Amino acid sequence: xxxxxxxxxxxxxxxxxxxxxxxxxxxxxxxxxxxxxxxxxxxxxxxxxxxxxxxxxxxxxxxxxxxxxxxxxxxxxxxxxxxxxxxxxxxxxxxxxxxxxxxxxxxxxxxxxxxxxxxxxxxxxxxxxxxxxxxxxxxxxxxxxxxxxxxxxxxxxxxxxxxxxxxxxxxxxxxxxxxxxxxxxxxxxxxxxxxxxxxxxxxxxxxxxxxxxxxxxxxxxxxxxxxxxxxxxxxxxxxxxxxxxxxxxxxxxxxxxxxxxxxxxxxxxxxxxxxxxxxxxxxxxxxxxxxxxxxxxxxxxxxxxxxxxxxxxxxxxxxxxxxxxxxxxxxxxxxxxxxxxxxxxxxxxxxxxxxxxxxxxxxxxxxxxxxxxxxxxxxxxxxxxxxxxxxxxxxxxxxxxxxxxxxxxxxxxxxxxxxxxxxxxxxxxxxxxxxxxxxxxxxxxxxxxxxxxxxxxxxxxxxxxxxxxxxxxxxxxxxxxxxxxxxxxxxxxxxxxxxxxxxxxxxxxxxxxxxxxxxxxxxxxxxxxxxxxxxxxxxxxxxxxxxxxxxxxxxxxxxxxxxxxxxxxxxxxxxxxxxxxxxxxxxxxxxxxxxxxxxxxxxxxxxxxxxxxxxxxxxxxxxxxxxxxxxxxxxxxxxxxxxxxxxxxxxxxxxxxxxxxxxxxxxxxxxxxxxxxxxxxxxxxx
Numbered sequence: 001x002x003x004x005x006x007x008x009x010x011x012x013x014x015x016x017x018x019x020x021x022x023x024x025x026x027x028x029x030x031x032x033x034x035x036x037x038x039x040x041x042x043x044x045x046x047x048x049x050x051x052x053x054x055x056x057x058x059x060x061x062x063x064x065x066x067x068x069x070x071x072x073x074x075x076x077x078x079x080x081x082x083x084x085x086x087x088x089x090x091x092x093x094x095x096x097x098x099x100x101x102x103x104x105x106x107x108x109x110x111x112x113x114x115x116x117x118x119x120x121x122x123x124x125x126x127x128x129x130x131x132x133x134x135x136x137x138x139x140x141x142x143x144x145x146x147x148x149x150x151x152x153x154x155x156x157x158x159x160x161x162x163x164x165x166x167x168x169x170x171x172x173x174x175x176x177x178x179x180x181x182x183x184x185x186x187x188x189x190x191x192x193x194x195x196x197x198x199x200x201x202x203x204x205x206x207x208x209x210x211x212x213x214x215x216x217x218x219x220x221x222x223x224x225x226x227x228x229x230x231x232x233x234x235x236x237x238x239x240x241x242x243x244x245x246x247x248x249x250x251x252x253x254x255x256x257x258x259x260x261x262x263x264x265x266x267x268x269x270x271x272x273x274x275x276x277x278x279x280x281x282x283x284x285x286x287x288x289x290x291x292x293x294x295x296x297x298x299x300x301x302x303x304x305x306x307x308x309x310x311x312x313x314x315x316x317x318x319x320x321x322x323x324x325x326x327x328x329x330x331x332x333x334x335x336x337x338x339x340x341x342x343x344x345x346x347x348x349x350x351x352x353x354x355x356x357x358x359x360x361x362x363x364x365x366x367x368x369x370x371x372x373x374x375x376x377x378x379x380x381x382x383x384x385x386x387x388x389x390x391x392x393x394x395x396x397x398x399x400x401x402x403x404x405x406x407x408x409x410x411x412x413x414x415x416x417x418x419x420x421x422x423x424x425x426x427x428x429x430x431x432x433x434x435x436x437x438x439x440x441x442x443x444x445x446x447x448x449x450x451x452x453x454x455x456x457x458x459x460x461x462x463x464x465x466x467x468x469x470x471x472x473x474x475x476x477x478x479x480x481x482x483x484x485x486x487x488x489x490x491x492x493x494x495x496x497x498x499x500x501x502x503x504x505x506x507x508x509x510x511x512x513x514x515x516x517x518x519x520x521x522x523x524x525x526x527x528x529x530x531x532x533x534x535x536x537x538x539x540x541x542x543x544x545x546x547x548x549x550x551x552x553x554x555x556x557x558x559x560x561x562x563x564x565x566x567x568x569x570x571x572x573x574x575x576x577x578x579x580x581x582x583x584x585x586x587x588x589x590x591x592x593x594x595x596x597x598x599x600x601x602x603x604x605x606x607x608x609x610x611x612x613x614x615x616x617x618x619x620x621x622x623x624x625x626x627x628x629x630x631x632x633x634x635x636x637x638x639x640x641x642x643x644x645x646x647x648x649x650x651x652x653x654x655x656x657x658x659x660x661x662x663x664x665x666x667x668x669x670x671x672x673x674x675x676x677x678x679x680x681x682x683x684x685x686x
Contacts, residue, residue, distance in 0.1 A: 019058075026054040132224075135256045136173035136199040139163040143185035145208035145215075155207035156181075157283025158216065158245065162203070165249035167392040168267045168359065171258035174392040175199055179426035182457050194223025197425065201229065201256060203248075212238050212276070218248055220255055230255050238276040246270070263357075272355070278313035281305050285322055294462060294491035296334055296529065302326045310350070317355025324348040324364040332371035334495075334530040336570045344372055359390045366399055374609070376403045394423040398430060405437050408610035410644050413437045428454045432463045435471070440611070440644045442651055444471040460488040466497040469504060476653030478508035490517065492527045495534075496647070502538045507657050511546040518542060530570070533563035534579045540586060545659065552586065559583040574603040578616050585623045597623055606645070614645035622660045633661075634669045641676055652676045 139162060144155040160177050167174040175197050186204055187193060194202060205218040219231035230251060234244045246268040253260055253268075260268070273279050285305035288298045303326045309319035324347035331340055348368050351361040363386060369379035380403060387396040397420035404413035417434035424430055431454040438447035448471050454464045465484050472481040481504045490497040498521060505514035518539040525532055536559035543552035560583040567576050581596035597620040606613030621636035640650045648654070652674050655661055664670040 022058055026058065029054055132194070132198055132200050133173050134200050135171055135258050136175075137166060137201045137203060137220075137252065137256065138175040138180050138193070138197045138199045139166070139177070139203045140180050140183050140187070140193075140205075141185050142204075143206040145206050146210065148209075153284055153287040154209050154280070157286055158207050158241070159205065160283075160286055161242075161245045162205075162218075162248050165245060165268050166252060168390060169249070169253055169258050169260060169264050170389075170391055171260075172253065172256060172392065173199065176392075176394055176424035176427060178429065179424045182426060190221060190223050190226045199223060201252075203252065209238075214238055214241055214244075216244055220252055238279075239274060241276075241279070242271040272318045273309075273313045273316045275313040275316070278309045278316050278319065281309035281312065282316065282319045282322070285309065285319070285326075289322065289326065294494050296493040296495065296531070297491060297527070299326055299330050299333060303330065310347075314350075315354055317351055317353075318358060318360050320347050321351035321355060321358060321360035321364040324351055325360075325367050328364075328367045328371040336530075336573045338569070341372055344368055359386065359393060362386045362389075363393075363395055363399075366396070370399060370403060374604075376407055379403060392423065394420045394427065394430065397423065398433070401437070402433065405440065405644075406609050406611045408644075410437060410441055414441075426453075426457055428458045428461055428464065431457075432461075432467050435467050436647065439467065439470055439474065439648060440646060442474055442644070442649060444474045447471040462488070462490055462494045462497040466494075466500045469500050470648045473500075473504065473507065473648050473654065474651050476507075476651075476657050478504055478657075482508065482510075490521070492521065492524055493529070493531055495531050498535065499538065502542060506541060506545050506659065507654075509545075511542050515539070515542050515546065530566055530573075530576065533559045533566060533576065533583070536562060537579055537582050540583075544586065556583045556586045560587065572603055574600040574612075574616060577603065578619055581623065582619065585626055590627050593623055594620075594627075606643075610645065612646050614640060614643050614649075615647070618645070618650060625661055625663050628663065630664055630667055630670075633664060634667065634673070637661075637670075637673055641673065 139159055142155040142159040144152045146154070163174065163177050166172060167176075179197060183193060185206065190202055194200065200223055202221050202223050203218060204221065205216065208215040214234075214236050216234045216236070217231075218234075220229045221227065222229055232248070232251070234247075236244055249268050250260075250265075273282070282305070285302045288302035288305065303323065306319050306323035306326060310316055310323060313319070324344050327340055327344035327347060331344060345368070348361075348364055351358075351364050355361050362382060366379050366382045366386065369375040369382065380400065383396045383400050383403075386393070387400075390396065397416050401413045401416035401420060404410070404416060414434075414437055417430070417437060421427070421430055421434060431450045435447040435450040435454075438444070438450070448468065451464055451468045451471065454461070455468065458464055465487055468484040469481040472478075472484065481500075485497075485501055485504060490501065498517070501517055502514050505511050518535065521528070521535055522532075522539060528535055536555055540552045540555035540559060543549075543555060560580060563576055563580040563583060567573065567580065570576055577596050578600035581593045581600065584590075584593035584596065597616070601613070601616045601620065604613050604616065606617065617636055618640055621633045621640065624630075624636065625633040637650060637655070641652070643649070655670075655674055661670070
C-alpha cells in the first residue's frame, strides 16, 4: 500500500476522527479528575496514574479504529467486512457529532476554570465548602510544658516562627496563627478542625523550656483520617532553636511534596539572631502584636519588647521590621509626634539594611507608607509585589482592603477583605476590620454575620463588642447595642469601645453606668496618653446630657487644656484638632470651634481619605447645629446620608434619636430627611 492509499484508508476507517474524539475525551477525563480527586483527598499518584492511562490508551484507540469496524451486526474485524456492507461514513458522522458535543463541554469547563479566579463575590463561602488542597497545613498552638507557666509566650513564639517559615513556601497553603490560636494544643476532633480551616494536614507540638535547654516535640497529622505522617523530638540549646524551626519546616515541605525554590531554602535556614535574650524579647513582642482588643496598651507593650530585642542585638533585622510596624500603628492609633515618626523611620531603615528580602521588612515599609505617610498609592505598589511573593500571608490583602475604603472603593474593600479572610478564616482582627467596611456602607446585616464568627472565637473581645454595638446603632437599636457592650468592661484606654459605650448611653438616655466607666478610665489618666483630652470630652458629654452643666463646663475646660498641650507636639493631628473644636463648642467659643473644625477637615479632607474625612464633616455639622446654622448642618446631613464613612455613619434612625440634632427638629427640611431609607431594625434583629 503506497503512502497516498494509506492516508486515504486512515481517513476511510475514521482513524483521524477517533484520534480527535479521544483527545477531547482524554482532556475532559484529566480535568474532571484533577477537580474531583482532591475532594476525596486522593494522593498525587492517583492523578498521575490517571494521566498515564489516558496517554497509553491513545495508540490503542488508533489501532482498534484501524483494525475493527462497527456494523449493524456488531463489531467485526475490518478485513471481514465487504465494501458494500461498510458503514464507516455513517459512523464517521456520528463521531463528528459526538466530538462537537464533547468539545462544547470541554470549552465550557475551560472557561469556568480560566475565569473562576476573577468571579470572587463579596460573600466568600467558608473554607469547608471548597475542595481542600493536599498541600495545605495549619499549625495548632504548641503546648507549654514548662514549669513556669509565664513561658507560654515562648511556646507560642516557637509555633509562630515555624508557621512563618512555612508561610514563605509558595507551594503550600498555610493558615495563619490567628486562625489557630483558638484551638487546644492536642484536640480530639482533628478531622473537624481540618474542615473548618480548609487544610489537609495539621502540625501539633509541645515546648518545654528549662534554663538554656529546650525540648520540642512535633507531629504532623493527616487531618481527614487523624493518622500520623511524621513525628520528631528535639533537645537543643536556646541558641540552636532556629535550626530546629527551619528543620521542622523543611521536613513538612518534604512530607507534603512541596518543592522549594532556592530563595525558600535560604529562608528556612535563616538565623535572624544569635542572641537568645533578644530572641526571647522578640517572642514577647509577637505575643502582643496583632490583637484587636486593648489596642493602645498592647501596641505599647509590643514596642517595648521589640526595643529590648534590638537593644540586645542591634543586627536583629526582623525585630527592627516589627518595631517599625508597631511604631507606624501607634502613629495611626494615637501618637503622631515627630519622635514616634522618627522612631518608625529609623526602624525601617535598619530593617531594610539588615533584612532587605524578608517579608517582615516589605510589610513594614508598606505600613510606613500607609499609616505614617498616608501614601496609599506607594503602599499599594509594594503590596502587589508582597502578595505575589508571599501568597500565604493575609496582611497584604488586609492592607489593600483597608486602603481601598480610604480611596472610596468600598466594594473593592469588601472583595479583598473576603480574600484575606480566606487565607486566615478565624482571625478576629480581620473579621472585625472587615465588618467596619460593612458598617460604613450601612449594612449591619452583613457586618453582624462577620461579627458572629468573631464573637464565637472571642466572646469578651472589646473590638468585637464595639463593632457589634455599632452595627445595632445604625438601626437605632440601643437595646441590642447595650447587650453587646455589657459582655465585659473596657480595658484601660480602649478608645473604640469607650466611645461606643458613651454614644449608646447618650442615645438611650441612660447615663449613670457610662459615667462610672468614664471616671474609672480617667482615674488612670497617664495610661490614656493622647486619648486623655477626647476621654475628658466624653465625660463632659455625659455630664451635660445628665443635666449637670457646671460639672460639664469644668470637664470641657480640662479637655481643652489637655488637647492644647497635646497639639504642641502634634500640631497637624486632625483627631486632636477636631476634639479641641468639640471642647470649644460646649464652652461657647464659637469662632475657635468652627476654625479648628475646618482645620481638621483641611488636614484630612474626604477627597484624601474617604474613611475618616467625612467623619470630621459629621462633627462640624453637629457644631453648626448647636450654634444655630441650620442651613449648613442640614446641607451636610443630606450629603453625609449618601456617603459611606467611619464609625458610625449618619442614618435616619440615628437622626431620630440623637440629641445633637435637637435644634433642627422643627425644620421641615430636617423632617424630610427622616423619610430617607435606613437599615431595618427588624431585619438586623433576625
